[in-house]
Amino acid sequence: MEAADILPYEQVKVLDINNGARFETYAIEAKADSGEIGIQGAAARLVTVGDMVIILAYCQVEEEEAHNFAPKLVYVDENNNIAEIKSAVRALPFWEK
Template sequence: MNYTMLKGKIHRAVVKQADLNYVGSITVDTKLLEAAGILEYEMVQIVDVENGNRFETYTIAGEPGSGMICLNGAAARQVAVGDHVILMCYAQMTPEEAKEHHPKVVFVDDENKIARVTNYEKHGKLTEDFI
């Protein structure tokens, strides 16, 4: 049996754009994706802190260092520009892998620049920073 575990997370990023007429997905600054260990085209779950909406889409790599968080297509209806969102990516793991796993968590500032990269320990306590 495998478990679905949190792999990477970008915490409280600010939505900079919402483009209803784009085909779909979420455009994310490449530096944020890399820091969280999330790949381009990987499925992510998104939670809007302001309105509570929770939905899934896939990532598109945005310009590195741009701070871009843009919801595209139908997902643009789930958020408002200026909302804070949490992006989470999951991975399947064996019980042995899950016991040793520590997801990457990226905290950003109001411009979506990396403020801190860390990981979770048991009971949600944060560990020492990676950067």
Template sequence: MYRKLLKAKIHQAVITDKNLYYEGSLTLDREIMEKAGLLPFEAVWIYNLNNGARFETYLLEGEKGEVILNGAAARLGETGDRIIIVAYAWVADNELPYFKTRLLYLNEKNEVSQIKNL
């Protein structure tokens, strides 16, 4: 059996820009992606704390501090909104003892202030 578990959570990222006329995705600081164990083009869910929007998209590597909503997702948040970015993984029962969830907490400048591995 496989179970869908939280792989990574990036808590309280601040949207720095939006680009409506782009093909679609979330541009995210490459260092944050690396620390969260996420790859370019990996699927993620976005939860907007300001307006309650929840949507799925994929990641693109960005520059330091960047959190940019692209394409249709740009209509689901505003610059300055705080969001939670999550990725899930299907984990086989025999892999459960080795599976770890990574939590990253960001400050208002989108800098990693804390990392937890659970």
């Protein structure tokens, strides 16, 4: 959460790559550097242990600030250890995997 600047109880959107589920929830802090991602409550019915998820957090900025705003993209490995942090993503053609 710290690497992505996500605060405890901040609203986030979760996208499940495995089953296509998309839902909004809030972030709950786990032990630092544990790599733990937990989905609790009703949302837990939408994700299975081992699923790959994308977690999104948004903010609204004024137009003047938007021109200089850079997102923070935190990529993790199969153990949820930080592998890379970027400020942009390369768009892929829909047929490229």
